[in-house]
Amino acid sequence: MTQVSFATHEVLNQSPPFEDVDLFALDRPLAEAVAANGGASAYKELSEFGQHWGSAAMAARGRVxxxxxxxxxxxxxxxxRRDEVEFHPAYHELMARSAHAGIHNxxxxxxxxxxxGAAEVVRAAKFYMAAQVETGHLCPVTMTRAxxxxxxxxxxxxxxxxxxIATRAYDPTFAPWWTKRGMTLGMGMTEKQGGTDVRSNQTRASRDGDAYRITGHKWFMSAPMCDAFLVLAQADExxxxxxxxxxxxxxxVNALQFQRLKxxxxxRSNASSEVEFADTYAERVGDEGKGIRTIIQMVQLTRQxxxxxxxxxxxxxxxHALHHARHRSVFQKHL
Ligand SMILES: Cc1cc2nc3c(=O)[nH]c(=O)nc-3n(C[C@H](O)[C@H](O)[C@H](O)COP(=O)(O)OP(=O)(O)OC[C@H]3O[C@@H](n4cnc5c(N)ncnc54)[C@H](O)[C@@H]3O)c2cc1C
Structure with missing residues (x-):
């Protein structure tokens, strides 16, 4: 039999994958920023987090x-009607790891x-490192904490x-929030006629005893498998x-009728929905007429x-660019 040579397929001069790294230890400016903001005692916790999130396994979960x-x-x-969104197990795994690290609370x-204390800076450092691996799942994570x-x-x-909210468990079961081991929260403000200008919201709220019934739509409501949403609607005031x-x-099941996903x-790992409300049950948060003042407290933390x-x-x-330049040679020299 003729021996087939694969010499032309020998892979040379490619940088190795940027994986199995400690995203904290490698990042001196991050460590200095954490220390400058009172978080030096959290180095061990952050380094363990950096190793875990810098692993090849986590990179694969992000890709999948x-x-x-x-x-x-x-x-x-x-x-x-089901109105449920199914996610790949890799997404659930990312959610569980972020919840376990307390990024959501x-x-x-x-x-x-x-x-x-240093809770804000330590949590921010974790968010910063997790974002280097997978940002989609961080949408419900940031919204829950906010x-x-x-x-x-x-x-x-x-x-x-x-x-x-305060547990570090991720519980993806579709069940009433008060029966669950952990919960996530989202927000619904944006409508077709206005995202920045939420005062133009047309969705209406009418009183029903101590609660309200909401009828209308949201044009962009992310993470629709959250257990609850903070939603803006026009009430009498x-x-x-x-x-x-x-x-x-x-x-x-409450009447959140998802029309489609964006x-x-x-x-892309994060679902963002278009949703209709038809006499949907809701409870008031803050005073009537103070919706923007109330929800902006949440919005500004998500924007941070x-x-x-x-x-x-x-x-x-x-x-990634530095790693590649260190390993790649051109004209007999490293880039
Ligand atoms: C990935 C993703 C997830 C999202 N998830 C949610 C969610 O969960 N819940 C939710 O409620 N919304 C969500 N949104 C919607 C988002 O909040 C809106 O897209 C945003 O508020 C902007 O509104 P708009 O798209 O209607 O743009 P517009 O309000 O039409 O603005 C268009 C452009 O005009 C600019 N602009 C607006 N006003 C002014 C001004 N006064 N002066 C100068 N420039 C101005 C804006 O910066 C923008 O560039 C999401 C959007 C994305 C992309």
């Missing part, structure tokens, strides 16, 4: 979660007060939800913030995380 995008299951096989005490700032406007609701759970207090250019994650993505681009 984006290749296998979420699927909306509007109805079951018999035509009954560690800046708050169990009562929903600011944790103080929701506490808005829920503070309704102390009775905060004290009910905080025991479930003006734009108001509401807590809209996936299940009503009697345990039946076909996004990026952020947008900046942190964007910096993380830039850091990742730089680290």
């Amino acid at each position: 979660a984006n290749e296998n995008t979420p699927k909306l299951r509007t109805f079951d096989s018999r035509g009954v 560690s800046t708050w005490t169990a009562l929903g007060k600011p944790a103080g 929701s506490v700032a808005a829920l503070a406007a309704q102390p009775d609701l905060l004290s009910k939800t905080m025991p479930v 003006g734009l108001t913030c509401f807590f809209m759970p996936r299940f009503k207090p009697d345990g039946s 076909d996004k250019l990026g952020n 995380d947008c900046a942190i994650a964007s910096a993380g993505l830039m850091r990742s681009g730089l680290a």
Whole structure:
């Protein structure tokens, strides 16, 4: 038999994968920033986090979660509404790891007060490193941690939800939030006629005893498998913030009717929905007419995380470029 030579397929001069690295130890500016903000005692915790998130296994989860995008299951096989989104196990794994590290809640005490100390900077460092691996799942993670700032406007609701928000468990089961080991929260503001200009919201809220019924739509509501959403709607006194759970207090499914998922250019592991509300159960958060003032507490914390994650993505681009330049030779010299 003729021996086949694979010499032309020998792979030379390619940089090795940038994997199995400690994303914290490699990043001196990050360590210095953490120290400058009082977080030096968290080095060991952050280095363990950096090694875990810098592993080849986590990189694979990030890739797989984006290749296998979420699927909306509007109805079951018999035509009954389901309104559930199915995610690849890799996405659930990323969510579980972030929850385990407390990225969704560690800046708050169990009562929903600011944790103080270095909690903000330590959590920000984790968010920054996780963003270098997979940003889509960080959407419900940032929204959950930020929701506490808005829920503070309704102390009775905060004290009910905080025991479930404050755990480090990720519980993806589709069940009433008060029965779960952990919960996630999202937000619904943007409508077709206005995202920046939320005062133009047309969705209406009418009183129903102590609660409200919401009718209208949201044009961009991400992470639709969250257990509850903070939603803006027009009540008698003006734009108001509401807590809209996936299940009503009697345990039946609440009317959040997902129309479709966005076909996004990026952020693909994360589902972003278009949703209709039809007499949907909700509880008021803060005073009627103070909706923007209430929800902006949540929005601004998510936007802070947008900046942190964007910096993380830039850091990742730089680290990959340096790594490649160190290993790649051109004209007998390293790049
Ligand atoms: C990945 C992703 C996830 C999202 N998830 C959610 C979600 O979970 N919940 C939710 O409610 N929304 C969500 N959104 C929607 C997002 O919040 C809106 O897209 C955003 O608020 C902008 O609104 P818009 O798209 O209607 O743009 P517009 O309000 O029409 O703005 C268009 C452009 O005009 C600029 N602009 C606006 N006002 C001014 C001004 N006064 N002066 C100068 N320039 C101005 C804006 O910066 C923008 O560049 C998401 C969007 C994305 C991309």
